Every structure is written in C-alpha cells, then in structure tokens.
Amino acid sequence: MRIHLLILVAGLALAGCASTPDPIGGAPGLQVVAGDLPPPTTADVTGATISYGIGPFDTLTIDVFGIPELSERTVKVDANGQIEFPLVGTLNVAGLETKDVSSLIESRLRGQFVRDPDVTTSLQDTASRSVVVYGQVGQPGVYPVLGKSTLMKSIATARGLSEFADSEDVVVFRTVNGRRMATLYNLHAISRGMYADPAIYPNDTVVVGESRSRRLFDNLVGAAALIATPITILLQQTL
Numbered sequence: 520m521r522i523h524l525l526i527l528v529a530g531l532a533l534a535g536c537a538s539t540p541d542p543i544g545g546a547p548g549l550q551v552v553a554g555d556l557p558p559p560t561t562a563d564v565t566g567a568t569i570s571y572g573i574g575p576f577d578t579l580t581i582d583v584f585g586i587p588e589l590s591e592r593t594v595k596v597d598a599n600g601q602i603e604f605p606l607v608g609t610l611n612v613a614g615l616e617t618k619d620v621s622s623l624i625e626s627r628l629r630g631q632f633v634r635d636p637d638v639t640t641s642l643q644d645t646a647s648r649s650v651v652v653y654g655q656v657g658q659p660g661v662y663p664v665l666g667k668s669t670l671m672k673s674i675a676t677a678r679g680l681s682e683f684a685d686s687e688d689v690v691v692f693r694t695v696n697g698r699r700m701a702t703l704y705n706l707h708a709i710s711r712g713m714y715a716d717p718a719i720y721p722n723d724t725v726v727v728g729e730s731r732s733r734r735l736f737d738n739l740v741g742a743a744a745l746i747a748t749p750i751t752i753l754l755q756q757t758l
Contacts, residue, residue: 556693556702556751559720563694572614575600575661578644579617581624584637593643598660606632617642648721652677655684655728669716670704673725680706685728691717692724702751714749 573579577596581604583589594602600613607627612620621638628636648664650673657678670691680686686706693700702717709716719725 556691556700556717556749557695558718559693559695559722563696563722572616573600573612573620573642574645574649575613576649576663577642579612579620580641580643581620582639583624583628583633584639586633598658598662650719650721651724652727653724654726655681657681664719664721668719670719670725671706671709671716673719673723674706674727677725680727683728688728690726691719692726693720694722700751702749704749717749 573596575596575598579594579596579602581589581592581594589605592604594604596602596612599611601609601611603609604624607624610620610623610627612623615623617640620640624638624640625636628638649661650664650668651661652673653659656674657680659677662673662676670689674680674689687708689704689706691702691704693702704717705713708714
C-alpha cells in the first residue's frame with residue numbers, strides 16, 4: 520500500500536515547489552497548491568450510525584428498582600468515559616452496552632448495600648457532535664462541539680496546553696468529502712494575529728505536541744514556513 524500526500528500550502532513561495540523534479544519529502548506524486556484546510560461536508564460530520572457502546576458525554580438514566588433514592592437518576596459520562604453513582608462510586612463505562620452498566624452496578628451494590636439489586640440502564644442522549652483533543656493538553660479527551668468552535672477554544676476546553684506542549688506543533692485531522700486531511704498550526708502565530716483562529720468541526724481531531732507530525736512537516740517544507748501560514752496535507756491511501 521502506498522500513501523500519497525497532497526500538500527495544500529498558502530503562499531506562492533511554497534507553491535513553486537510543485538514543479539521541482541524531486542518529490543518533496545521523498546513522497547512520489549506529491550503536489551503543492553494554494554489553500555487551507557476546507558470545512559467538512561454534512562456526511563463527514565454526521566458519519567456512520569454505528570454504535571460502539573457508551574461514549575464520553577453520553578447521558579444515561581439509571582434506575583434501581585425499589586430504592587427511591589437510586590431510582591430514575593440521570594448521569595453524564597465524563598471525558599474519560601466514567602460516571603459517578605451513589606454508593607458504588609466511580610465506574611468506567613466507556614465502550615460498554617447499557618446492560619453491561621446495569622450488571623456492573625448490581626455487582627457493586629449486591630450484598631453490601633442491597634440484597635438482590637435490580638438495575639435498569641438506558642441511553643437518554645448520545646454526544647454525536649464531538650471533537651477529540653489529544654496530546655500535550657491539560658486534560659486530553661472527547662469534548663462536545665456546541666455551536667461554533669475554534670482551535671484555540673477547543674484547546675482551552677481541554678484545560679489548555681500542558682507544561683511540555685509545543686505551541687508551534689498543533690495538528691488538526693479532518694475528513695473532507697471522505698478524504699483524510701491534516702493541517703499543522705502555530706498557536707503563537709494565531710495569538711499574534713498572523714492568521715485567523717481556524718474553525719473546528721465535529722469529528723475533528725486536534726493533536727498537540729505530536730513529534731511524529733512535527734518531523735513529517737519539517738521534512739516536507741521546513742520549520743520556517745510555519746511562522747506565517749498554516750500547512751495542510753491530504754492523507755490519501757491507495758492500494
């Protein structure tokens with residue numbers, strides 16, 4: 520399997536590299552054109568309707584039959600896939616089905632708190648509009664996209680950059696018309712107004728301080744280009 524990289528670079532200086540006889544970064548068929556990371560289509564944002572179990576920010580309704588204090592309780596799954604429930608404490612429910620959550624709560628309650636617990640769990644709401652923020656941030660996780668969002672806002676939602684984060688090494692992954700793309704951004708340049716804070720959409724993935732991504736872009740165009748412009752690559756796999 521060969522991986523072809525289509526580089527989308529805003530700037531005439533980099534655009535001129537498209538005519539060079541040697542492929543940039545050693546990738547055959549590499550092209551350089553003007554542009555920035557485009558927005559996704561509706562199909563890209565909604566994605567497939569396949570259930571992979573309970574996920575972050577889903578809302579559950581949990582009922583322990585016969586115990587009013589534990590009946591019809593609404594709980595929300597946090598960014599780490601965990602919930603808090605009275606008497607049983609913290610439960611990791613990421614990827615579980617609702618029946619598995621019921622069994623888990625029953626096992627925690629049985630004997631010590633309730634003789635023979637009967638627990639019913641239902642999925643009240645699922646967080647389908649979310650973005651993954653990963654890497655060197657205060658709290659990596661999956662966060663809901665409420666209204667319009669931007670790169671800086673998404674990182675702030677994940678409690679900002681960590682102590683060892685590289686503000687010049689922030690990659691946004693996105694699927695546009697079914698094709699996987701990635702853009703390298705410089706947060707320092709954005710904060711100084713050198714270019715706009717880019718929009719973030721549901722199903723995007725934001726990676727901060729990813730050294731492999733940094734090496735990829737350095738090999739392709741060099742670090743000097745990162746100061747004044749974002750750089751986008753199209754990750755297209757062909758058999």
